[in-house]
C-alpha cells in the first residue's frame with residue numbers, strides 16, 4: 513500500500529495535514545484549564561454538526577470507536593429485556609442488532625433487502641401495533657456503509673409521531689455526520705452516534721454521542737450493566753471541564769481543529785462538496801454500464817457507493833488488485849453483498865481531483881480483470897460533471 517495515495521474506503525478517511533499535526537502534541541495535564549480550553553469549543557462545535565440546540569441535551573466524547581458509542585447509547589438508556597425495534601438492511605444495522613442481543617435486549621427486527629433504506633412504513637406499523645408501548649427504543653442506521661444507502665430519519669420520526677409512540681430514537685450517524693446534513697433537533701433524534709475517523713477526518717479513537725434531554729433523563733431508570741461507559745460519571749466530570757479518566761488529549765485537540773476546518777469551509781459547503789464528488793462517482797458508474805447497490809436515487813449516499821459487480825465477476829477482486837498492484841484502497845463487500853459489490857468511499861477530506869484518481873484506478877483494475885468496462889469511460893463522465901459544476905474559487909479541505 514502506498515502512503516502517497518489517498519484512500520477510497522468509507523472510513524477511516526484521509527487526514528488533512530493540519531489535523532494530523534494537531535493530534536501530535538506534547539503532553540499536557542488533562543486536569544488543567546488548558547484541557548478545558550481545548551475541549552469546550554470542540555464539544556460546542558460537535559453540537560452544531562449534529563444539529564443540536566446550543567444548550568439543551570449533552571455531547572459526550574468517549575475514548576472508543578463508533579461501536580463503543582452504540583454500546584454506550586443502549587447501556588445508558590435501557591434495561592435487560594427491554595424491547596427495541598430495528599431494521600436490518602446491511603452489515604452495520606446487523607451489527608447493532610447483534611450488540612443489542614448480546615446485552616440481553618429483546619430486538620424486534622424488520623427485514624429489508626440490502627440496498628433498501630430503513631423501511632419507515634413497516635417501522636411505523638410495528639410501532640402502531642405496539643399499543644402497550646413495550647418498544648423502548650427505535651434504532652436506525654442513517655447511512656448504511658455496507659450498501660451506500662442513506663435513510664430518511666425525518667420520515668422515521670414522522671412515522672413514530674404518527675403512531676404516537678414514546679420510544680427513544682437512536683441513530684447511527686457514524687458514516688454520515690459531518691458529511692451530509694444531520695438534524696438532531698428537527699428530526700427528534702434522542703441519541704446520535706458518530707465516530708472520529710469518518711466525516712471528522714481524524715484517526716479512529718473517539719466515539720461521539722449527542723443526547724437529547726429525554727435520553728439524558730432515561731439514564732436514571734436504565735439498568736443495563738455499565739461502568740467505564742457510565743455516562744453519568746462523564747457528565748459529573750464535564751461540569752468541571754474534564755473527564756472521569758484520562759482523555760485522549762491529542763485526538764480531542766485534533767477534533768477541535770476538525771471542527772474549525774468544517775466551520776471555515778462552512779457546513780453547507782461541506783455537504784455540497786460531498787454531493788458533488790458523489791455525483792461524479794455515480795456518473796462514472798453509469799458510464800461503466802454498472803449500477804449502485806442502492807435501489808433508487810433517493811437512497812444514494814453521498815459518502816459511499818457500493819458498485820454492483822457484473823454477473824460472473826467478483827467485486828472483492830477489484831479491491832485486492834487495487835491494493836496489490838496500484839497501492840490504492842477501496843472497500844470490500846460485507847455480509848450478504850460480499851463479493852457482489854466493491855465500495856468507493858467518498859467522504860471526508862477529498863477533492864474532485866483526488867476522486868478522479870480513484871475512478872481511474874478502479875478502471876485500471878476492472879480492465880485488468882476483464883470486466884466489460886471501457887477504460888476512461890467513467891473518468892470522462894466524472895470529468896464532464898466536475899468541469900460543468902466547478903466553482904471559480906473552490907473551497908476544499910486542505
Ligand SMILES: *Cc1c(COP(=O)(O)O)cnc(C)c1O
Nearest residue numbers: 577578579604655657686687707
Ligand atoms: C464505521 C461505522 C461504524 C463504527 O465502526 P467502528 O469501527 O466501531 O468505528 C458504525 N456504523 C456505521 C454505519 C459505520 O460506517
